[in-house]
Amino acid sequence: MSRPRVVIAGLGETGVLTAVRLAKRYDVVGISTKPSLVSGQELGLRLTRPDWWARDYHHAFESLAGLDRVRRVHGVLSGLDLDTKQVTITLADGSSAQEPYDVLVISTGVQNGFWRRPGLETADEVAAGIDDAHRRLAGAPSIAVIGGGAAAVGTAWNAARVWPDKQVDLYFPGEVALPEHHRRVWTKVRGQLEQAGVGLHPGHRAVVPPEIDRITSEPVSWSTGQAEVHAEAVLWAIGRTSPNTGWVPAELLDEDGYVRAGLDLKVPGADGVFAIGDVAATDPLRSSARNFTFKLLPRNIRAHLEGKPLKTFEPPKRRWGSVNGYQDDGLVVFTPKGQSFRIPRLPTDRMVRTHVVDRGYYRGVRR
Numbered sequence: 001m002s003r004p005r006v007v008i009a010g011l012g013e014t015g016v017l018t019a020v021r022l023a024k025r026y027d028v029v030g031i032s033t034k035p036s037l038v039s040g041q042e043l044g045l046r047l048t049r050p051d052w053w054a055r056d057y058h059h060a061f062e063s064l065a066g067l068d069r070v071r072r073v074h075g076v077l078s079g080l081d082l083d084t085k086q087v088t089i090t091l092a093d094g095s096s097a098q099e100p101y102d103v104l105v106i107s108t109g110v111q112n113g114f115w116r117r118p119g120l121e122t123a124d125e126v127a128a129g130i131d132d133a134h135r136r137l138a139g140a141p142s143i144a145v146i147g148g149g150a151a152a153v154g155t156a157w158n159a160a161r162v163w164p165d166k167q168v169d170l171y172f173p174g175e176v177a178l179p180e181h182h183r184r185v186w187t188k189v190r191g192q193l194e195q196a197g198v199g200l201h202p203g204h205r206a207v208v209p210p211e212i213d214r215i216t217s218e219p220v221s222w223s224t225g226q227a228e229v230h231a232e233a234v235l236w237a238i239g240r241t242s243p244n245t246g247w248v249p250a251e252l253l254d255e256d257g258y259v260r261a262g263l264d265l266k267v268p269g270a271d272g273v274f275a276i277g278d279v280a281a282t283d284p285l286r287s288s289a290r291n292f293t294f295k296l297l298p299r300n301i302r303a304h305l306e307g308k309p310l311k312t313f314e315p316p317k318r319r320w321g322s323v324n325g326y327q328d329d330g331l332v333v334f335t336p337k338g339q340s341f342r343i344p345r346l347p348t349d350r351m352v353r354t355h356v357v358d359r360g361y362y363r364g365v366r367r
């Protein structure tokens with residue numbers, strides 16, 4: 001009897017983590033616009049120390065042992081037929097292909113700024129994009145970061161630490177930044193930003209120019225009335241995300257274009273279809289990328305195929321995790337209750353990387 005076929009639509013963070021857990025048991029096909037796992041995490045590290053970032057957040061698919069059994073298709077998903085249970089893919093040469101599924105995992109994520117683009121790219125193009133953004137910031141004497149979420153805050157802090165000679169400013173609309181984290185997180189992070197010399201500008205709501213998909217250099221004006229600001233490099237990290245769901249039938253989407261999914265990650269009204277990650281409207285924070293659901297989903301797929309009940313995850317009410325990323329002295333993680341703990345460098349490198357990340361998450365990384 002042939003093994004059930006699972007198609008993973010989008011091999012980003014959650015798609016890869018799901019695929020490596022299913023590959024031994026099922027016939028797994030992964031569809032990806034990139035030839036590598038390009039994580040959406042830790043923008044600040046990526047822009048300021050791209051090589052350091054890449055050790056943890058950018059992996060060629062060939063280096064991930066868990067993907068050896070996954071058949072990978074490099075192309076852009078362009079359609080989904082729920083009746084015949086197959087997806088359509090536009091391949092690099094312009095031709096199209098169909099992949100039938102018993103189970104489909106929608107994990108195409110979101111588009112966000114220049115650092116998360118869903119288009120088809122070669123390895124060289126991915127590398128050039130990362131390098132260009134780094135050089136652009138490295139060459140600018142002054143940097144203005146617009147936004148108040150973790151990507152903006154982490155970028156401002158990392159830039160000020162790596163380039164102490166630059167003027168780095170952070171502009172955000174509220175009284176506090178990191179509004180979706182526990183209030184204690186901002187209190188702590190604000191102190192770190194001040195110590196690093198970042199200029200903090202609360203109450204600044206920028207007039208958003210038409211094109212924020214690049215690092216800009218035009219003056220920034222404010223709908224909150226302050227004087228225009230000039231900086232050599234302006235980074236827009238205002239959380240303007242859009243879901244990569246142009247290929248998904250509208251009946252599966254909510255009013256903002258995200259895929260409707262339950263806390264068991266199942267998509268209602270579509271047999272055998274699951275959604276995970278930033279594209280999945282499971283809860284108000286769409287938090288299924290970061291709450292260990294990459295372990296829940298493979299279990300639920302197996303339960304679905306065996307006709308057993310599915311389990312659910314409990315979404316936290318607040319964001320949690322790291323803000324500044326791995327540093328030379330380790331990794332600071334904030335909990336949903338606003339406490340923080342540091343995993344120091346030595347155990348981070350040896351234990352966390354080897355055992356937790358490489359083996360535990362990815363089922364082996366060939367470094």
Ligand SMILES: Cc1cc2nc3c(=O)[nH]c(=O)nc-3n(C[C@H](O)[C@H](O)[C@H](O)COP(=O)(O)OP(=O)(O)OC[C@H]3O[C@@H](n4cnc5c(N)ncnc54)[C@H](O)[C@@H]3O)c2cc1C
Binds near residue numbers: 031110321
């Ligand atoms: C273990 C873990 C820890 C985390 N910790 C934190 C943390 O501390 N702090 C924090 O803020 N966040 C954290 N996150 C969350 C993280 O920031 C993002 O939410 C996560 O990267 C989103 O993953 P994703 O798979 O939904 O999207 P992505 O990683 O963006 O993957 C989507 C993929 O689909 C591809 N794609 C898009 N459209 C198409 C198409 N039409 N055809 C084919 N492919 C397509 C994209 O190119 C991309 O490769 C964590 C996530 C994980 C898994």
